[in-house]
Amino acid sequence: MVKLVFEKVEGFILRTQDYGETHKIVTLLTPTMGKVGAIARGAKKTKSRMAAVTQPFIHGSFLIQPGTNLATIQQGEVIHSFRKIREDIFLTAYASYLAELTDKVLDPKKYDPVHYKQLLQTLEWLEQNKDPEILTMIYEWKMYQAAGIAPVVDHCVNCGRKENLAYFSIQEGGVLCQPCHNKDTYAFFLNENLYKLLWLLSWVDLERIGNISVREENKRLLKQLMDQYYERYGGYFLKSKRFLKQMDMLRDS
Numbered sequence: 001m002v003k004l005v006f007e008k009v010e011g012f013i014l015r016t017q018d019y020g021e022t023h024k025i026v027t028l029l030t031p032t033m034g035k036v037g038a039i040a041r042g043a044k045k046t047k048s049r050m051a052a053v054t055q056p057f058i059h060g061s062f063l064i065q066p067g068t069n070l071a072t073i074q075q076g077e078v079i080h081s082f083r084k085i086r087e088d089i090f091l092t093a094y095a096s097y098l099a100e101l102t103d104k105v106l107d108p109k110k111y112d113p114v115h116y117k118q119l120l121q122t123l124e125w126l127e128q129n130k131d132p133e134i135l136t137m138i139y140e141w142k143m144y145q146a147a148g149i150a151p152v153v154d155h156c157v158n159c160g161r162k163e164n165l166a167y168f169s170i171q172e173g174g175v176l177c178q179p180c181h182n183k184d185t186y187a188f189f190l191n192e193n194l195y196k197l198l199w200l201l202s203w204v205d206l207e208r209i210g211n212i213s214v215r216e217e218n219k220r221l222l223k224q225l226m227d228q229y230y231e232r233y234g235g236y237f238l239k240s241k242r243f244l245k246q247m248d249m250l251r252d253s
Contacts, residue, residue, distance in 0.1 A: 006065050006074060009033060012119060013058045014103045018044060025070065026054050027103055028062065029119065034111030035103070038064055038071040050076065057082045057095055059120060084127045093247040094132045095123060097240040098139055104236040105143045118142050121206045133219055134212050137226055141201045149233040151175070153202050158183050166190055168198065168225055170232050188225060194218055198225075 011028035014035070019025045024043040028036045043050035053060050053076030063075040085091040102119055122139045126132055144150040152174030155162045164178040167187040175195070181187050190198065197218060214222075 006063055007033075008061065008063050009036070010061055010079070011036070011059075012116070013054065013056055013060075014099045016054060016056055024050075024054050026073070029102060029106075029116055031113040031116040035106060035108045036064070036071055037069070038062075038073045040073045040076075053078055055081075056099065057085060057123070059123075082123055082127060085123065090247050090251060091126055091132065093240070093244045094126060094136055097238065097244045098122060098136065100238050100240040101140065101143055104238065105147045105234075107147075112146070115142070115146055118206050125206070125209065130209070131212065131214070133223065134214060135206075135209075137222060138201050138204055138206060138209070140226055140230070142206070144230075144233075145202075147234075150202065151229060153199050156180050165195055170225070170228050173233070188221070194221065197222060 009028070009030045009032060011030040013026050014029050015027040017025050019039060022042050022044045024040045026038055026040055026043075028038060030036055040050045040054045042048040043054040045051060050073065052058075053062070054073070058078055059080040059082065061077045061079055062073050064071040064073050082095070085095050098119065102115070106115060118139065122135050125135050141150060151157075151168070153165075155175075156165060156177040157169065157172045157174035158176055158180040161177045161180075165175045166178050166189060167176040167181040167184070168174070168190055169176050169181075169184040169187040171184045171186065175190070175198070176183060176187055197214060200212075201222070
């Protein structure tokens with residue numbers, strides 16, 4: 001007689017995809033098991049109990065049956081639906097990007113539960129009307145650190161000097177001091193405020209973030225740096241990133 005094993009896990013739904021006519025496959029990010037792929041049988045049926053708990057951005061409690069390839073979700077209960085995000089197309093664009101970036105970057109074999117806390121905290125701040133662009137850049141940096149591709153910002157990437165850090169080099173993978181900036185003729189000049197913001201992004205704790213006010217001009221430059229840096233070192237094409245840019249253009253028009 002085969003003994004069935006079930007586990008109760010808290011999780012956040014990063015991604016869903018249809019499976020057959022009535023089922024879904026979901027990717028859960030959990031604090032205890034990392035990323036888990038699971039099938040939710042009947043979740044596409046409108047009246048199914050699974051329908052409500054297997055939507056994107058659901059933070060819930062799930063009873064799963066582990067499997068060789070996919071687990072099976074037996075039951076689920078919503079802890080937080082992030083309803084405000086769902087009802088705002090711009091916030092939805094940001095949340096979609098954060099979820100896809102997390103799914104692409106995190107290695108299931110090298111999982112740290114702090115990533116789970118960082119994602120939930122970022123989404124909670126989004127619901128509380130904190131600046132979504134700043135939040136996204138901070139979270140991007142955390143993901144770069146998790147993937148081992150974060151740029152060096154606390155010392156010159158060429159000589160190690162910690163003074164006169166005035167340039168950011170995508171080519172060299174971090175900041176350059178004044179004497180070393182000729183290592184990259186395309187390096188971005190950073191005034192004192194921009195360098196402080198770049199350094200802030202690298203170390204700030206998402207749980208402690210306040211209302212960070214950044215001039216639009218500086219914000220645009222930081223976004224440009226982050227985008228170009230990811231294009232050079234990220235290695236993944238993100239559909240949600242393109243959609244987010246379209247939403248930003250629509251909002252700014």
